[in-house]
Amino acid sequence: MFESLTTRFSGAFSALRGRGKISSADIETTCIEIRQALLESDVALSVVETFISQIREKSLAALPTLQSGTNQAQAVFEIVNTALIEILGGSARRVRFAKNPPTVIMLAGLQGAGKTTLAGKLAKFYADQGNTPLLVASDLQRPNAVTQLQVVGESIGVPVFAPEPGNGVGDPVKVAKSGIEFAKSKLYNMVIVDTAGRLGIDEELMNQAVSIRDAINPDEILFVVDAMIGQDAVRTSEAFLNGVGFDGVVLTKLDGDARGGAALSIASITKRPIMFASTGEKLADFDIFYPERMASRILGMGDVATLAEQAKKAFDGDTSAKLEAKFASGEDFTLEDFLEQLQAMSKMGSMSKLLGMLPGAGQMKKQVENFDESEIVRTKAIVQSMTPLERQDPKVLNGSRRARIALGAGRKVSDVNNLVDRFAAAQKMMKQVRNGGMPAGMGGMGMPAMPKPAAKSQPGKKKSKSGNPAKRALEQGQ
Ligand code: GDP
Numbered sequence: 001m002f003e004s005l006t007t008r009f010s011g012a013f014s015a016l017r018g019r020g021k022i023s024s025a026d027i028e029t030t031c032i033e034i035r036q037a038l039l040e041s042d043v044a045l046s047v048v049e050t051f052i053s054q055i056r057e058k059s060l061a062a063l064p065t066l067q068s069g070t071n072q073a074q075a076v077f078e079i080v081n082t083a084l085i086e087i088l089g090g091s092a093r094r095v096r097f098a099k100n101p102p103t104v105i106m107l108a109g110l111q112g113a114g115k116t117t118l119a120g121k122l123a124k125f126y127a128d129q130g131n132t133p134l135l136v137a138s139d140l141q142r143p144n145a146v147t148q149l150q151v152v153g154e155s156i157g158v159p160v161f162a163p164e165p166g167n168g169v170g171d172p173v174k175v176a177k178s179g180i181e182f183a184k185s186k187l188y189n190m191v192i193v194d195t196a197g198r199l200g201i202d203e204e205l206m207n208q209a210v211s212i213r214d215a216i217n218p219d220e221i222l223f224v225v226d227a228m229i230g231q232d233a234v235r236t237s238e239a240f241l242n243g244v245g246f247d248g249v250v251l252t253k254l255d256g257d258a259r260g261g262a263a264l265s266i267a268s269i270t271k272r273p274i275m276f277a278s279t280g281e282k283l284a285d286f287d288i289f290y291p292e293r294m295a296s297r298i299l300g301m302g303d304v305a306t307l308a309e310q311a312k313k314a315f316d317g318d319t320s321a322k323l324e325a326k327f328a329s330g331e332d333f334t335l336e337d338f339l340e341q342l343q344a345m346s347k348m349g350s351m352s353k354l355l356g357m358l359p360g361a362g363q364m365k366k367q368v369e370n371f372d373e374s375e376i377v378r379t380k381a382i383v384q385s386m387t388p389l390e391r392q393d394p395k396v397l398n399g400s401r402r403a404r405i406a407l408g409a410g411r412k413v414s415d416v417n418n419l420v421d422r423f424a425a426a427q428k429m430m431k432q433v434r435n436g437g438m439p440a441g442m443g444g445m446g447m448p449a450m451p452k453p454a455a456k457s458q459p460g461k462k463k464s465k466s467g468n469p470a471k472r473a474l475e476q477g478q
Helices: 003-017 024-040 044-067 069-087 117-129 145-156 172-185 203-217 232-243 261-270 291-298 304-313 317-329 334-348 349-354 361-370 374-384 388-392 401-410 413-434 469-476
Strands: 103-108 133-138 190-195 220-226 248-252 274-280 287-288
Touching: 003 024, 003 291, 024 069, 044 069, 044 261, 044 413, 069 261, 069 291, 103 117, 103 203, 103 317, 117 145, 117 190, 117 248, 117 274, 117 287, 117 388, 133 145, 133 172, 133 304, 172 190, 172 203, 203 232, 220 232, 220 261, 232 261, 248 261, 248 304, 274 401, 334 374, 334 388, 334 413, 374 401, 374 413, 401 413
Parallel strands: 103 190, 103 220, 133 190, 220 248, 248 274
Antiparallel strands: 274 287
16 A cells, blocks of 8 residues: 555665765755655645654754764654654554443445445454444445345354345434344444445435434444545545544555555544554454554554464464474474464465565565465465375375375476475474574575465476486476
8 A cells, every 4th residue: 555655765764874974954855755755645735744844843853962874864764653653643542342331333434435344344353352243234325235234244143233125225313223222132232333325425424424323322433434535535534524523533445556645644634543444355354553553564664563463363372382382392394284374374364465564565565466375275275185194294295196186286296396395495494493503594484385476486397306206207297
C-alpha cells in the first residue's frame, strides 16, 4: 500500500544521512521532499501542512544540540517517526466492552466499503478470544448482503440473526432492535450489527443509520472506510461524523495499491482512532491497527512485531515445543518436521504479505511481488507424496523412489531432487547451529529450507550436483 511513500521517505533519509553536518537548508529540502510525497499519496492538505511544520520546528530545535551528522539524521528520523505515529492516531485503542453485556458494535459506511466482510472478521476475532458474538443482518438493501452475512457466520461458527430476507424487504431498525433483544435473551456477550450503505452520501442513508443508532444505543459505532478511495475518504468520513457520529474507524483494502492518503488523514481530521485494519478478502486478513507499526512500515523499517505475532499464532505450542525438544536432544530435523513447518507457514497467510513486513522490504519490492505462492503448495505436495520412512530418513530416497514421488506430486524428478538437496543443506545448517557453529548463508529468512521463488528453480535446468548415480541418471534422463 504505502510503497511509493516508503520509497520517497527512504530517499529523503538516505540523502540526509549522506550529509556531514545537517544545515537548516538540508532540513528544508527534506521537508519539501516529504511534503510532496505526502501530497502525492493523497494525504489531505491540512494534515500535510501541520505535519511538515511540526517536523521543521522540532528538527531545527534538535540540530544544534547534536554533534555528529549521523546523530542529527537519526534525530530527524525519530521526529518524523513520532509525528507519523501521531497523525495515525497515537496508540492503538481497543473496543470498550459494556459493563452489562452484550457489547453492541454498529458498523456504518458506504456500500462496498467492506462492512459485511468486516462483520465476519470482527466476529471471528472476538470469538477466538472467548467471546460469544451474534451477527445481526440489518443491511436489507444491498443485494445478497443478508445471505453473505449468513455464509460468513456459518464459516466461522457464529450465529446470524436474520429474520428478514433483505434485498429491499424488511425494516432494518426493527431487525437491529430485535437482534439486541435476542442476544440478551440468549446471553450473547457481543452483538455486531451490519447496516446498509449507499454508493454515495445521501440523506436517507444517514437517517436510517441514525434511527438504528437510536434504537440500539451502540457501545461502539465503527465507521468502515475503503482506504483506496483517496481524498474522498476524508469527505465521506466527515459526512458520517456529522451525520451519525462514530467512535472509531476501520480501514479496509489496505492491501490495495492505492497511495494510502486516507490512512494518514482520517485520524487527525476526525479525531477518532483507527481501530482495525483489513488487508484482504479472507477472514484472516485483519488485525488491530497499530499506529506505531504502520509508521514503521511507512518509514521502511518493516513490521516485525506483527510478523512475530503471526508466526506465534501459526506455529502452535505443541509444534514449537516438539521441535525445540528435538533440537535440544540432538535428533535430526526430518522432512516430517519440515512438512509441519510448511503447513504452519501456509496458515500465516500470503508469503508476499509476510515478506512485505520485513525491514527493507521496499527495496526488494520486485522479489516480494514475484514470490510464487504456489511454490509452497508444490513443495508440500512433494513431501506429502513420501512415505513416513522416506520423510524420516531421506537417505533411502533412491532413483525409483524419487520417480514415484514425482509422479504422485505431479512434479518433475528434478523438483524432488531440488527439494531433497535443499532439505539436506537445511539439516546440515541445523546441526551446525546446534554445535555452536555459524551456519554459512542462512538465507536470511529464519526458516530452514524455504522453498525458493519459482523464478530461481527453473525446471529443465540440467545441473547435476548429486553424487548419487541413480539420481544423476534420472536427472539426465529428463
Ligand atoms: P459492504 O457493502 O460494505 O458490506 O461491503 P462488502 O463487505 O460486501 O465488501 C465489498 C467488496 O470488497 C467485497 O468484494 C469484499 O470481498 C471486498 N473486501 C472487503 N474488505 C476487503 C479488504 O480488506 N481487501 C480487499 N482487497 N477486498 C476487500
